Amino acid sequence: MSWRKIAEVVAKEAAYRSRKEAGRSLRFFKMSGGSMLKYNAFLLGIFVLMSSTVGLSAFGGPEVAYPTLIMLFVMEVLMGVLFMALNLQVLVSDKLLEPIFHLPVSESEVRRALLWVGVYWGGAALPFVLIPGAVIESYLLGDPMIVVGGVIGSLVALILSMSLGYLAGSLATRYTRSLKGRAISTLVWLLVLGIGFVMGPLMDAVSKLYEGGASQLYLVPPVSFVMMFRSPEALSSSLLLILASYVLLRVGTSRFWRVATRGEVPLPKGPARWSLSFGFTAALMREVKVATRTPRILASLIMYSFIFPLTFVFPFLSEGLPQEFSGLLPPLALAVGGLGGFSILYLYIMEAAGAKALYSLPISRGKIALVKFYTFLTVNMPVALLIAAALAIFVPAGAVPALIYLAALSGSALLNSLIYALLLPEEPSHWSTETFGRTFVAVLFILEGMGYFAVGIASLFLPDELRITISMIGLAVVWVANSILLTVGGKRAL
DSSP states (O other): OOHHHHHHHHHHHHHHHHHHHTTOOOHHHHHHTTOHHHHHHHHHHHHHHHHHHHHGGGGGOHHHHHHHHHHHHHHHHHHHHHHHHHHHHHHHHTTTTGGGGGSSOOHHHHHHHHHHHHIIIIITTGGGGTHHHHHHHHHHHTOTHHHHHHHHHHHHHHHHHHHHHHHHHHHOOSOOSOHHHHHHHHHHHHHHHGGGGSHHHHHHHHHHHHHTOHHHHTTSTTHHHHSTTTOHHHHHHHHHHHHHHHHHHHHHHHHHHHHHHHOSOOOOSSOOOOOOOOSHHHHHHHHHHHHHTOHHHHHHHHIIIIIHHHHHHHHHHHHOOOGGGGGGHHHHHHHHHHHHGGGGHHHHHTTGGGGGGGGGSOOBHHHHHHHHHHHHHHHHHHHHHHHHHHHHHHSTTOHHHHHHHHHHHHHHHHHHHHHHHHTSOSSOOOOSHHHHOHHHHHHHHHHHHHHHHHHHHHHTTSOHHHHHHHHHHHHHHHHHHHHHHHHHHTTOBO
16 A cells, blocks of 8 residues: 555545534535545635635735735644644544554555645645736736745745644644643644634734835745845745644644553553542533633634624724724623534533433433533633633723623523523433534524624614613523523423
8 A cells, every 4th residue: 555545535534524523514625536636636626716705815016915825824724733733633633644654555655645635635725826926027027936936825824824734733622631631732723723713913014014114024934935035134035834734734733643652641550549429510510621621612702702702892892892882792791602602502412422311311402502602601600700801800991891791701601501401302412513503503693693783783872871781681681582482392201
């Protein structure tokens, strides 16, 4: 068996398991027939269309074209890291390399296959995030060096994304007994999941850098590759990045090889101690343990409880609300808290195949909803209290919005928990996003978001003294809905 065939088989199996375990749609695999060539071709078409559209920005001149090249470079790196990390952690946790060691294949061939796994996971299509845009900008600006810089930059971005992907995948294993290991893995997943939120701040930083002088922009890839034969500083920056990418690739693949072949979960030093517990408290402790021992779920819970909702209002808060809009803080607090409660979905997803055991217990759907709700509060409330305290202390008249935020976060979490509990299947099954339907989940999020932001829009037409009132009405609607759902469907058996 050739190392290319090994890489293709391992890549295909890990990608399939990653999507299935995370509850993501398998439509991609059905469309491609499981072929990595078709999978890369499909991505290539999307990337070429996107990159070509962005490349048309060169009509605005170099001051627009160069920042967009940087944006495409960063997008290629970030997407590559995301592709790699999400699938490599499955390769480690499910020990997909173990069967290969029983085949008549040398270790060098397995290492080579491991290195090329990233190419099969969409890596072959990644350079086309940057190259088509560079070609169009080169034609519009009449500068052939943009094509040269784009090609070199795309290859460096591919190497860099694979390097960081291997490092993230080696750190983001599924389970570990080490508290330090879990903390590092959770942080890594927060960085991986949060990569989509950096594009806005990044483009603002690039724009400010260009305003400070074009010579500073020439040090940033891939513009540095475009200018490397015209500026000694750009050449030094380019060579340094190529060297750093190569070193990172060697370090990342070596570390991932150690993790994939040996694992990082230490064996217990003594015999296991068993204890039996029951009741609501025991169920809550079990949920908290599972959540904190699953870094990917914990990171998703934190990300979509706080960071994602705050991105909607951070531009307003960072620039400061004008005095005439200071009364909007209560509805803003309602919206941020309300959107944060939607992330309780991940506490249901984390059950996965283990959910089948719950159907053998004498437990009601209402109790499941409450256990998930209290788990959500246990994990998230420390951060929520810090946000509320900062709002109350550092923002004028922020005490009431702080209380509204806490009430909205907890009320929305309970509302979503009850909805998901009532929609659980009647028969024992594997719980994932597909259990509730991806379309339903998306529609539910949109409707809830529209409801919270409708309060904010209505507040624009009301005097300040009524803005708190309408926010309180929004809270009352959420908690009344909780009471109705808990009363009507809470006693239904699972």
